[in-house]
Amino acid sequence: MTIQWFPGHMAKARRQVTEKLKLIDIVYELVDARIPVSSRNPMIDEIVANKPRIILLNKADMADSRITKQWLDYFNLKGETTEAIAIDSQTGKGLQQISSLSKELLKEKFDKMQSRGIRPRAIRALIVGIPNVGKSTLINRLAKKNIAQTGDRPGVTKAQQWVKVGKELELLDTPGILWPKFEDQMVGYRLATTGAIKDTIINLQDIAVFALRFLTEHYPDRLRDRYALEEIPEDIVDLFDAIGTKRGCMMSGGHVDYDKTAELVIREIRQEKLGKLSFESPVQL
Numbered sequence: 001m002t003i004q005w006f007p008g009h010m011a012k013a014r015r016q017v018t019e020k021l022k023l024i025d026i027v028y029e030l031v032d033a034r035i036p037v038s039s040r041n042p043m044i045d046e047i048v049a050n051k052p053r054i055i056l057l058n059k060a061d062m063a064d065s066r067i068t069k070q071w072l073d074y075f076n077l078k079g080e081t082t083e084a085i086a087i088d089s090q091t092g093k094g095l096q097q098i099s100s101l102s103k104e105l106l107k108e109k110f111d112k113m114q115s116r117g118i119r120p121r122a123i124r125a126l127i128v129g130i131p132n133v134g135k136s137t138l139i140n141r142l143a144k145k146n147i148a149q150t151g152d153r154p155g156v157t158k159a160q161q162w163v164k165v166g167k168e169l170e171l172l173d174t175p176g177i178l179w180p181k182f183e184d185q186m187v188g189y190r191l192a193t194t195g196a197i198k199d200t201i202i203n204l205q206d207i208a209v210f211a212l213r214f215l216t217e218h219y220p221d222r223l224r225d226r227y228a229l230e231e232i233p234e235d236i237v238d239l240f241d242a243i244g245t246k247r248g249c250m251m252s253g254g255h256v257d258y259d260k261t262a263e264l265v266i267r268e269i270r271q272e273k274l275g276k277l278s279f280e281s282p283v284q285l
């Protein structure tokens, strides 16, 4: 899905999420475990305000587990009504914690309701996140069937529907979609490297330069092993030349084709050919 985020669209998205917040007890904020800060909406704290929230580090299967652990510590230190869990929505790993943690965070509210004689009901939740972070995959997985297909048809207003997750939890079937942070160029590169934004938005060679510099600094062994490099050249053009030559990304005349090399590197990162990678860590903040 591609969404062009103009100020009008952002305002509308914010309004829609704010409306949905009135219906629910708790927010599940979905982020990409490989870039948990870059894949957040910049105004999320303000938009969600006082609702309890669980930060779900999704696609944890693709992230560096050592760094994911650091992120969990980082987010879990922050406050009593915000917790974080690492999950993999494709296989369902980690999802069983969501319901129990929600109950914990809402215990006081529900106890109070009960003491006032209000009949017990299921916890109501909303999933929010930027495009491509895995919202539909998660809803489908939790609902155990295919209900979250984006079936929006122009002119047809669909009523809000609840999806049952066991007996004690209900989810709104349409997630809250919010925009990512665009202002910071590094954020753009991280989103592009992980495939969260379309490749046409940022030049592919620029994305590959970012990714290769990051790998050189944080995962030099993976880079050396994957492309059979004895040494990693310091100069980025030399690094492109080395990889392009090794992998046969050539133009006629025997020159390295930088577009092809960039495309190869980015594709292989996304296909986990260089292993599980995280592109930001709490230490950098």
Ligand code: GDP
Residues within 6 Å of the ligand: 001, 058, 059, 060, 061, 062, 087, 088, 089, 090, 091, 129, 130, 131, 132, 133, 134, 135, 136, 137, 138
């Ligand atoms: P949405 O735009 O937030 O609804 O994102 P989607 O649910 O459409 O997911 C975007 C892409 O990420 C799809 O290709 C999913 O298969 C993939 N995806 C979602 N969750 C996971 C996950 O936990 N692990 C992996 N490896 N891929 C995931």
